[in-house]
Amino acid sequence: MKLYEQVATELGSRIEQGFYRCGDRLPSIRALSREHGVSVATVQEAYRLLEDQGLAQPKPKSGYYVRLRPATPQLPEISRPAQRPLEVSHWEHVLDLLCSGETPGVLSLGRGMPDITATTLKPLQRALSEGKRGDSLRGFAYDSLQGSPELRQQVARLSIDAGCKLHPDDIVITTGCQEALSASIRAVTQPGDVVAVDSPSFFGSMQAIKAFGLKAMEIPTDPVNGISLEALELALEQWPIRAIQVTPTCNNPLGYTMPETRKRQLVSLAQRFDVAIIEDDIYGDLSFQFPRPRSIKSFDIDDRVLLCSSFSKVLAPGLRVGWAAPGRYRDQVMHMKYVGTAASSTLPQLAVAEFIEKGGYERHLRRMRAQYLDGRDQMIAAVERYFPAGTRISYPQGGFLLWVELPGDIDTLQLNDRLQPNGIRIGPGVLFSASGKYRNCMRLNFSDKPSAAQDRALQQVGIEVQQMLQEIDRVA
């Protein structure tokens, strides 16, 4: 253990033990340096580690404080989706959500956009505009079908943080995580097959299931532990399931991270029933835990996990740079990738590779983790303040998405319509189910720095919900 880690560990355990309380000012850097007989730089390093761990929080010109950690909100209960494979529907509502982000003047609270305004992205912008110097025509030529070697090397390097040891040749670059997911789903299924999914589940993979003539078997999912392994096992016994598609780390929309033991158990289950696992790790690096949690892929001993991810949530979605590490299904995924788009756009790949290589990725990640952690706590507080009693809220372990379950019979599609005149859109819950569940739920986005406008919008949503409740009561 390095010196700064020792200091951090000691201070951390004092915080954990309640020696310092939430909001307390922590000892000054100078004082700690004297107390431990270490350099100022070492203490600074220690504080940065505590910050990464979500324990300490700097305040400008006044030192470090114990991070205010709100009490865990009242969580949703474990989900209870339909108990049979179903065709996916609700494309028209997905389309509506996708288009809502494009309307000027509309505050789209439900979309999946990260904050792209951070100054730590500036070097990426420079890399994009400069292209590869001295190799200026490369962006004009077809890239390799598998993706640029430079980028695959960087992705392989980053994968170590998730406990993986990928080789650049294991990786196939894709046009966003969406292409990774759809190529993976197609690679391991035939039309008519069943895919088991966590529930609620990201609508992009669900719509791919729909498009390829597959059925989705939604598995009950716990807002803390993720997909129910018990229910999954039953489903595997009962239905001709070919693949399990999950987002186990910083789940969209529920925000949980499956504990490591459960990730391991999921791999065993997949082995026992000889099915593939399609792991969506797009928010994994945005975990509030530091170092980040291991991916399911890191426990994959017989190459049956197809890891899918992209830079859309950590960096910028407009680049459309994603990847898959498809294990034993690599050839099939390459075929699907060829058929789908032949190659991905060359320049964005080279720019991202350069940005990572020069250390920009880690710098930006550190910044965004802190911002999103703050954003989470503030949005939870606002929802608790403005929404009616009985509202349940997820407690995201990373990323920037919140799941809210409303009391009573409130239909969030209707809520969305009623919010339209106010220029506010939420993400209706039905998008996240094949079977029309989650009508009383919504997804919110806390990626933007907390603002008065956002607070007002949440207040407005709360008011509308209260009114709908009263109307329902009146009818009943």
Add this chain to the structure above:
Amino acid sequence: MKLYEQVATELGSRIEQGFYRCGDRLPSIRALSREHGVSVATVQEAYRLLEDQGLAQPKPKSGYYVRLRPATPQLPEISRPAQRPLEVSHWEHVLDLLCSGETPGVLSLGRGMPDITATTLKPLQRALSEGKRGDSLRGFAYDSLQGSPELRQQVARLSIDAGCKLHPDDIVITTGCQEALSASIRAVTQPGDVVAVDSPSFFGSMQAIKAFGLKAMEIPTDPVNGISLEALELALEQWPIRAIQVTPTCNNPLGYTMPETRKRQLVSLAQRFDVAIIEDDIYGDLSFQFPRPRSIKSFDIDDRVLLCSSFSKVLAPGLRVGWAAPGRYRDQVMHMKYVGTAASSTLPQLAVAEFIEKGGYERHLRRMRAQYLDGRDQMIAAVERYFPAGTRISYPQGGFLLWVELPGDIDTLQLNDRLQPNGIRIGPGVLFSASGKYRNCMRLNFSDKPSAAQDRALQQVGIEVQQMLQEIDRVA
């Protein structure tokens, strides 16, 4: 008729009537200006038109000459593919061709790359590196699912040249023509369906047919008139065909352009049997005829044609900017586009839109048409010189691809293997058939400016072919 058009028409008919012969020097600009009593600028304009029409050719510092037009080579006969729907195979050979372009030191004569070194592409490079000024974050955000409005507007404007009147809302931007093709194919079929294709046919769409569990019905195709409408009609009567996929203008690999009357008849046939037409127009703007031929889409009165194209062949494939105009299937294509890649990379779209808007597209196109016309004639001459008697050659009406049919039982897969030690790769014919036809054929690329290296390579291919012929003779 404008003044310069009158001058051009008169001069053109003198050339057609043999008053000036191939290679003759044409009257000087000054002389013509005096003769017709028009300005020097008008004559210059007239000569540019004759150049576009492939009649005149400028020589630096020496004026205009009648273009040397070689005699039409001995064309391949009409193709005779299998007479039933088949599953598509040969993915491994496609993969091999795709990868051959990536090996340093290999001259890949069979690939589908345009010349990306032309100086007329410089403004595109600038547009790419500058991004949209004053809107620098736009490249980071998800683009609209349908594609950037700016680009759709430019594509709609360009479509007028092909006789279409598309509205920007008719257009869906895609990640290359490949995505346009695969989304279109998926949008109009169900697994198990049959798609009729011209034969030989582009392997990208064939592999999409394979990937989606469809069957390909290869239709005999004439190297001058394109897909046989008579054979197609028989097939439509006999098999459950859901769509017809063709590349009717500057076909890949055969180079023909279907005459307008046949394009019209194809639409009638599709109407009669109520099937969709998927028209790949990726080389259409590179037609040597000026103005360019009309697309099938321009005759589409009931919105059953899905037009697919991209900027990969006219500008640069590494951008991955393509589009579809899917007519009545727009919603289905949008769904497939969402499922496949969600959105396309934003910046390349904006750069292409700016390049077109500022006139760079037409300028570049004019340059490339002239270069490829020259390239075609020189490569035909080289093949006639170096290849054995009995070799048949296509006579491309646009684009930069040549189809060569070898005499005897020569297997071009084997030829390719034998060329490997010389660092030369050709495009084996089997890639262009579902049923393993065209073993004795190959595709060559004449996009690069003719060079000694290319001439040597063609000579080497010719030598190898001669040797193989002798070996076959010896065995027989």
